[in-house]
C-alpha cells in the first residue's frame with residue numbers, strides 16, 4: 001500500500017493553472033524523483049502535501065485513508081516534513097534554534113534550555129560535519145551563512161522533525177559535490193529505514209544516483225511515472241518537454257576552439273585582496289569563459305563579489321579592457337562594464353513584491369540613463385530578454401513572487417542580458433534553472449562571448465563548470481592553486497587540485 | 503470559484519477600496535447625526551483640512567516607502583517653522599508670497615537633507631535622527647518666536663487656500679490633486695519611483711542592481727522636508743496667522759494617513775493614492791467625533807479604538823510564505 005497517494009490534485013492562481021492534475025503514489029522505502037521544467041508545478045505539488053497551499057480539487061490519501069492537509073501543522077501530525085525550495089529559516093535565529101524549530105511546538109514546552117537544544121540538534125548536524133565549511137557554527141544566526149550552508153540547515157531542520165515522509169524541493173541546488181555526497185548518504189539511510197522520500201532536482205546525475213522511480217510533470221500535469229533503472233536521460237528529457245530529442249542537452253564545448261584569433265585581454269586582475277580572497281591574479285580574454293573551481297567557499301564567490309564591488313574592502317588592480325576600475329561599489333562596477341549574477345537570489349537578486357518588469361529593467365535603465373519609465377518600450381525590451389531564456393510568466397506586471405523559483409532566477413539573469421556587459425561574473429548562476437534552459441543560457445553566453453565578452457563562472461555543480469569553462473582556476477583557502485587547461489578539465493583533476501593543497 | 507469573484511474579493515481587501523468605502527459610510531453617518539454634515543461647503547472645508555495633512559503625508563509616504571525603518575518624525579517641526587517664516591516674510595502683503603515660499607522650501611530641504619545625511623552617512627536610525635531633529639526644530643522655534651512678531655498671511659494666499667478658485671473648488675485642493683498626480687507619476691512612471699520601491703523592498707538586491715540607495719534615501723528625506731514646508735506655508739493661508747506650534751499634530755496624523763492608505767511601515771509597497779484617501783478618512787473621523795460633542799477624553803478614546811480596528815482590517819497579510 002502506498003504511504004501517500006495523490007489523485008487529480010489541482011491548484012489555480014486566478015487564471016494561472018499552477019498544477020492541473022497531480023497524480024503520485026509514494027511507497028515506503030522509496031526515493032521518488034519529481035521532474036519537470038521550470039514552472040511545471042513541482043513546488044506547488046510539494047506545498048500542497050506540506051499543507052502550506054490548499055488544493056482546489058483532488059484527493060490525498062495517507063496510508064490508505066483520505067485526508068485533508070489544511071495547514072503545515074496538520075502535515076507534521078501526519079509525519080510529513082518539507083524542505084522548501086526558497087527555504088523556511090528564520091534569518092535572525094541561530095542554527096540550533098532553526099533546526100529545533102519544528103520540534104519546539106509540541107515537545108516539552110517552549111522553555112527548553114540551550115544545552116538541551118544543542119544536544120537535540122547535534123545528531124542532524126553530525127552527518128554533514130566534514131562539509132559545513134568556514135563560518136558555520138551552532139550559534140551563528142542563519143542570515144550570516146552562505147547559501148549552501150543555509151541549504152544544509154534547511155535539510156537538518158527537515159530531518160529533525162523525524163518524519164516518515166520527506167519532501168526535498170531542490171535541496172542540492174547550491175551544494176557542491178562533497179556536500180551532495182553527504183546528503184545522499186543520509187537519504188540512503190532514511191530509505192533503508194523505510195522512510196518515503198520525494199526528491200526534486202534539476203541535476204540529472206543526482207537523480208539517477210539516488211532515485212528509484214521518477215514522475216514527470218509537464219505544464220502542471222503528471223505525464224508519466226517510470227522506474228529509473230529502466231529509463232534513460234534522453235527519455236526523461238523528451239517526456240519533460242514533450243518534444244522529440246534534438247541532440248544532446250548540453251552543447252559540446254567547441255565554440256572556444258573556433259576562436260583562435262589573437263586574444264585581447266578583457267579583464268586583468270592583479271593582487272586582488274578582499275575578505276576571503278588572498279592575493280589573486282589572473283587574466284581573461286575576450287570570448288573566453290574562465291571557470292573558478294575547488295571546494296565550496298575557498299574564495300571563488302568572494303573573489304567575484306569583490307570584483308563587482310560588493311565586498312567591504314578591496315585592494316589590488318583591476319582593469320576592464322583598458323580602463324582601470326575605480327570605486328568599490330556595484331554601481332561603479334556596472335558603469336565600467338561588469339555584471340554579477342548571484343546564486344543567492346532571495347538576498348541579492350529578487351526585489352520582492354515588485355513586478356517582473358521592475359525586476360528586469362534596472363541595469364538597462366541605469367546604462368541608458370533613463371528617467372522616465374515607459375512600460376511599453378521597456379516592456380518590449382524586457383520581454384525579449386526574458387524569452388531568450390524561455391521564462392514562463394503571465395504578464396510583466398505580475399509580481400515576481402508569483403513565479404516559480406527557476407523562473408525568478410531567469411528574471412535575475414535576464415536583467416543583464418537586456419544590456420550585455422563587457423565582463424560577466426557568474427556566481428552559481430543557474431540555481432534552480434531547468435536543464436533545457438540551462439543549455440539555452442550557456443548558448444546565449446557563448447554567443448555573447450563570441451561577440452567579445454569575457455566570462456567568469458563559478459558553479460557548485462562540477463559538470464556545469466567543466467563543460468562550460470575554457471580554463472579552470474582552482475581555488476584553495478582564498479588563493480588560486482592550479483590552472484586546468486585542455487584535457488585536464490576533468491572531475492579527477494579538479495578534485496586532485498582541490499584536495500592536494502588542503 | 504470563478505476568477506471574477508476572487509478578484510472582487512481581492513479588490514475589497516485593498517486598503518484604498520476599504521478607505522473609500524469607509525469615507526462614504528462616515529459621510530452618511532455624519533449626515534444622519536447632524537444634517538448638513540455632508541453638504542458641499544462642509545465637504546469642501548474638510549477637503550481643505552485634509553489637503554494640508556495630505557501634503558505632509560506625501561513626504562512621509564516617500565520616506566516610509568524607502569524602507570529600512572524609514573519614518574520622519576520631524577515633519578511637525580518643519581511645518582511650524584515654515585509657518586512662522588512664511589507669516590513673517592509675507593506680513594499681509596502679496597508681494598511677499600514668492601520670497602516666502604522659496605524661503606520655506608529652502609528651510610524644508612535643509613532640514614530634510616540633515617535628516618537624510620544622518621540616516622545614511624552616520625547610520626543613525628531614522629526614528630532617532632528625526633526625533634532629534636524635531637527637538638532641534640522646537641528649540642529653534644522658541645528662539646525665533648520670542649524675537650519676532652507673529653506674522654500675517656498675504657490675502658492672495660488666504661484666498662488661494664480657502665476661496666473657490668476653479669469650478670468652485672479652492673486652489674489648495676487643486677494643488678493637492680496636482681501633487682497626487684505628480685506623486686503617482688513619480689512612483690509609477692519614473693526610474694526614481696522604481697528605485698524607491700526597490701530599496702524599500704530589498705536594499706541589498708537594489709544595490710547589486712546599481713541603485714544608489716543612499717542618494718535615493720537622502721532625497722526622500724529632502725522631499726519630506728519640502729512637502730512639510732509647503733504645508734506649513736499653506737496653513738498660514740488657512741488660519742491667517744501663525745499660532746504656536748501649528749505643526750505638532752501632523753507628526754502622528756501623517757504617519758496614520760500613510761498606514762491607513764495601505765503603505766506598511768516596513769516600506770517597499772503601497773502608494774500615494776491610498777494615502778490621500780487615508781488623509782480624508784482621518785480628517786472625517788476627527789470631524790465626526792467633534793460633531794458628536796463628545797468630550798476630549800472620549801474623543802481620543804474613540805479615535806484610537808477606531809484606528810486599532812482599522813489596522814486589524816489591514817493587518818491580514820499573507821499568513822505563510824513558501
Ligand SMILES: Nc1ncnc2c1ncn2[C@@H]1O[C@H](COP(=O)(O)OP(=O)(O)OP(=O)(O)O)[C@@H](O)[C@H]1O
Nearest residue numbers: 013018038039040041042043044402403404405406
Ligand atoms: N502564488 C502564486 N501566484 C501566482 N502564480 C503562481 C504562484 N505560485 C506559483 N505560481 C505559478 O504556478 C506555476 C508552477 O509553479 P511551481 O513553483 O510549482 O513550479 P516548479 O515546478 O516548482 O518550478 P521550478 O523548477 O522553477 O522551481 C508557475 O507558472 C508559477 O508562475
Ligand SMILES: [Mg+2]
Nearest residue numbers: 043085404405
Ligand atoms: Mg520549484
